[in-house]
Amino acid sequence: MFTHPLYSLVALLVQKVKGKLKRLELNCLTFPGLSFPLCQQFYVSxxxxxxxxxxxxxxxxxxxxxxxxxxxxxxxxxxxxxxxxxxxxxxxxxxxxxxxxxxxxxxxxxxxxxxxxxxxxxxxxxxxxxxxxxxxxxxxx
Structure with a gap:
């Protein structure tokens, strides 16, 4: 395994980017969840x-x-x-x-x-x- 400080920095950066992309993906998936209540509200009134x-x-x-x-x-x-x-x-x-x-x-x-x-x-x-x-x-x- 590599123990160079630059390698650990790159690994940390990759981990952070993966986490941000995962959160962005979850946000994009929950946006359509907002459209149903809005459509329902337009249907009711x-x-x-x-x-x-x-x-x-x-x-x-x-x-x-x-x-x-x-x-x-x-x-x-x-x-x-x-x-x-x-x-x-x-x-x-x-x-x-x-x-x-x-x-x-x-x-x-x-x-x-x-x-x-x-x-x-x-x-x-x-x-x-x-x-x-x-x-x-x-x-x-």
Whole structure:
């Protein structure tokens, strides 16, 4: 048997590709399984089936877009919080220099500005999350 590292890497790669192809095959086999319930729904109520097909895909697309926007706001909030923490840490570690130049109030104003921006982003994120969950739970009722 070969014990070369390249051989084991190739064997691992082949095994991974086989697994991916097997999953792709299973997904292709289950897709026709979705067509029967859809045909059955059209048989029972064509107008309801058409309504569902017109409403569900756009709503799913909007949910994806809304989720991405929410994710970007959340990421901006975390990044701003990291910047504010870094600013505070730097200024506290250099407190002698800040005091020597008499810039305590300037540094407080800088940190307050960062904190207010973080608060603004957090409020925006909270409103968007509340709207998202309100719509999701409102649809269930």
């Amino acid at each position: 064509p107008s309801l089936a058409a309504f569902v097909l017109l409403i569900v895909p756009p709503m799913a697309g909007l949910a994806v877009i809304y989720g991405r926007y929410l994710h970007s706001i959340s990421k901006r909030t975390q990044d701003s919080l990291a910047e504010a923490t870094q600013l505070a840490e730097e200024r506290i570690s250099n407190m002698r220099t800040v005091c020597a130049f008499g810039k305590e109030l300037t540094e407080v104003a800088r940190y307050t500005e960062k904190a207010n921006y973080i608060l603004h982003l957090a409020k925006q994120e909270a409103v968007l999350l509340a709207g998202f969950f309100g719509v999701c739970h409102g649809c269930r009722e």
